[in-house]
Amino acid sequence: MRFEDIIGHHDIKRRLRDMADSGRIPHALMLAGKPGIGKMRMARAFVQYIACTSHVDGDACGKCPACRQVENLNFPDVSYVFPIVKKTSPKRVLCADYADEWRAFLTEHPYMPMRDWMTAIDAGNSQPAIYVTESAEILRRLSLSAYSSRYKVTVIWLPERMNDETANKLLKMIEEPYADSLFVLVSNEPEKIIATIRSRVQTLNMRPLSPQEIAGGLMRDCGVGEEEALAAARLAEGSYARALDQLAQGAETVHFRELFQEMMRRAYARDVVRLKEIGEEVAAMGRVGACRFLAYVATMLRENLIYNLHNPELNLLTADEEAFSQKFSPFVNEVNITSLARAVDEAARDITGNANAKIVCFDLMLKVLMHIRRK
Template identity: 30%
Template sequence: MRFSDTNASPEVLKVLAGMVDSGKIPHAIMFSEPDGGPAFSVALAFLQYLYCQARTGGDSCGTCPACNRIGKLIHPDVHFVFPTTSPQTSSALMPRFRELVQESPRFTEAELGVALGIDSKSSMIAVAEAREVLSQLALSALEGGWRSIVIYLPEKMNQETANRLLKAIEEPEPLTQFILITHAPEKVLQTISSRCLRLQLGAEAKAPDFDSPELLDDLMDALLRKDLYAALEAGDRISSLPSRESAKAFCKFASDAMRNLFLRQQGVDLPQTGSGNAEAWAARARKTFPRAAVACFDRAYRLVERNVNAKIIFTDMVNRLYSII
């Protein structure tokens, strides 16, 4: 994951790269974001930049061994903690966590619950996690450089976990980096959050409401009927949206709708505000479709941002979707 793959605001990315470039890195950074935001991608991109052996133009190279291992979540000195249900711990669930991140780096809390096979509402970061973190920090870095701990949803730590971790966060060993990602900063224990540099993510990337949802309905309908001609026609109408902003809003709306479709297929209750017609599509779409479709819509979003010709982007997008439905 490089900074340029994150869809986060250039200002924030510049701040993060600047910390590494100047060597003035706060030992604990806490990102706040709405559920499903870019913080996990940004955390990975930041770590990749920190560890990269061939940084270039304010970004990681994306190909050196360090970049490669961080991108795959297999770097021996980068550890991940996320809420689970007892007696499972994050390290035991890492294979499933990796799979989720590879498929959908902007995963939501509900998607994490599905991926881990747990009820995300009752999950927490229990004291066993703190013990694991502390024992990892007691070892020296296997590769001799930075050791990093990414804590996803610190608001799900109980008091005992927080107490155990506090000293490590407060007075970290040299070359130790904590990254926290929260969706509810007001619920993170004050003793922890006050030790972190706080950065807000995602609010600026929030797409405007998309006011032509029938474009997605028509596209999905054509795809599900396996009518390529009608699907391309729908793609044409999407590429004729009046501005880059509205094309991006469509991609965001469609990507969210595919997440809803995925959750609906998994039998997860959807919030009332969910976008798209998940209920109607769930029975007809293949189980592998929603994930791959999220990637298609997110890719289209990035290409729109890079000013690629809209007709080319959306024709290609429709062809990709048609091949996976």
């Protein structure tokens, strides 16, 4: 993994590169941000840059023995710690017992969706965690001399999944580090890590990716056209992993577009009977599906407001969406956008909280009917 392989995050790449080039690498570093934005990819690129013996244009060469070993996850001075589930038959209590699953997961799911990791380790209903038994294994590895690199690196994925006993043992290792030890923590929810660890690591917060960055990556990695890439990127909320999911759910996006347009037409026509039917259709999607549809509605309201304000350079509409917006966008304006957006947000919140989805969705339809003609 090289820095050039990572989408966006140019400021983080520069800071990590400067740390390594100056020799001023903190002994404990944390990359934090929302899931699916490339934090583990960044950690791997940083580790490879440190190990590389022949940098090229501010990046790892990708060709030296150290680079090849880091890429293949068999570099002797780099170890990975990650959440697991303990099993007795066969006995599996350490991360090393899941080494094969971990290598396959990093290769097949580089943006690290937890649901796929749980499937890979057959977690069932158990919640993966980093257990205290792993602490002794980390300490054992750190007590050994570095084999071929300046640092012995421990990359910890989701340190927020450590229990208090595990976290306190890690804290001691961070407070009293070996001279050649380096911890790289990769966290989705840093606020759940105990405060004493957070205060002793240097944190780099990675921002969500822009829709343009995501779309560019999808066109490069998946070979899709610009319109399809932008449609997926717009719904991804800054997460490349979610964009990949959206791309795989192309039929769903088409359905959402058609349902949104029908919903707005019927709201304008004051067709309460049809709006009730649309609300029931949304409710029948289930909690997750309904919330995805409402996220699409919220995005479309934003895009139509921008279209109405004549800022096309800020729009991320597909051709089909724009064709509808040419006539619809005047009905999303400065007067009603706040009320419309609030109604959608409240509906999503209530459905997430297990409220009766049929009632919530019908209430939303009536609110849209009330506000859509306001100017």
